[in-house]
Amino acid sequence: MAARDQKDYVNLLMESAQRVLNEAGRQSEGAKARRLFTEIQTGDASPKGEAELQKNLALARVADGLPGPKGSRATVEDAFAVTLKKNGIELPGSFFTVTSKFLPPIVPTSPLNTASPAASHPVPSDDDDPIGQGGFITPPQR
Numbered sequence: 001m002a003a004r005d006q007k008d009y010v011n012l013l014m015e016s017a018q019r020v021l022n023e024a025g026r027q028s029e030g031a032k033a034r035r036l037f038t039e040i041q042t043g044d045a046s047p048k049g050e051a052e053l054q055k056n057l058a059l060a061r062v063a064d065g066l067p068g069p070k071g072s073r074a075t076v077e078d079a080f081a082v083t084l085k086k087n088g089i090e091l092p093g094s095f096f097t098v099t100s101k102f103l104p105p106i107v108p109t110s111p112l113n114t115a116s117p118a119a120s121h122p123v124p125s126d127d128d129d130p131i132g133q134g135g136f137i138t139p140p141q142r
Contacts (some may be wrong), residue, residue, distance in 0.1 A: 010037065010050065012082045020095045029089045053083045099118055 014037040021030035036049035044051070058081075060074035081091050 009076065010053065010080075014038075014049070014079065017084060017091055017095055018087075020092050021089070023094075024092050032087070033084055033089055036084070048089070049083060052074070052086065053079055056080075056082050056086075067125075 014034060017033045021027070021033060033049075037047050037053075040047050056079040057076065058069040060079050064073045077096055081095065084091055
């Protein structure tokens, strides 16, 4: 995922966490989750929640690579929930379904060269090579 899409996804996770916490009647925890991912303390480059999430993601990726029982791999949502739990916020189970429809925006890319390789190097009309420009295939020497 592109960096901007990653940022958008973390924002979606944070907003979803706040929403499910509010719906569960835990508004103070919802506000705490928002602050964790939006407020930057003096001297820090990013919010505490973002830094902790990156650390938890890295740890999850290492754990996924260790030998052991093969099962489902840790997800960003899992690392997000762990980050909140380490900060005293337990997410309701409904949190894990709210992001299922997230799709990063499709950014159209401009084609670098729309012409086919053959069009950029036209074959002379007297070339009778059945495999294209470049000469005949020489049979191996026996």
